[in-house]
Amino acid sequence: xxxxxxxxxxxxxxxxxxxxxxxxxxxxxxxxxxxxxxxxxxxxxxxxxxxxxxxxxxxxxxxxxxxxxxxxxxxxxxxxxxxxxxxxxxxxxxxxxxx
Numbered sequence: 001x002x003x004x005x006x007x008x009x010x011x012x013x014x015x016x017x018x019x020x021x022x023x024x025x026x027x028x029x030x031x032x033x034x035x036x037x038x039x040x041x042x043x044x045x046x047x048x049x050x051x052x053x054x055x056x057x058x059x060x061x062x063x064x065x066x067x068x069x070x071x072x073x074x075x076x077x078x079x080x081x082x083x084x085x086x087x088x089x090x091x092x093x094x095x096x097x098x099x
Contacts, residue, residue, distance in 0.1 A: 012038040012092070039096075042089045049085060053078045 014036040018028035032041070056078055059071040 009095070014038065014041050039089070039092055042085060042092065046082070046085050046089065049078060049082050053082060 014032050014034060016034040017032045018030070019032075020029035021027065053075070056071055056074050060068060060075055063071050
């Protein structure tokens with residue numbers, strides 16, 4: 001039996017971040033809400049990246065060079081983002097299971 005219990009695991013949440021200014025043409029239209037659970041935020045991020053990845057894949061198939069080269073570069077960046085997002089999701093789930 002432990003004499004001192006483990007400290008509570010802090011709840012990981014999002015911060016308030018604005019976006020949607022159309023390159024500064026108007027004030028922010030959207031925001032990520034503060035205090036959303038990080039697992040929920042990562043799930044939404046994964047869904048958004050999948051949508052961007054699939055849209056970009058269609059562009060890669062239909063564009064001709066040199067635009068296709070840019071689409072393939074975007075493909076690689078999106079693939080990196082998807083891998084990092086999945087790694088974060090698995091890491092959060094693992095840490096949650098350890099607590």
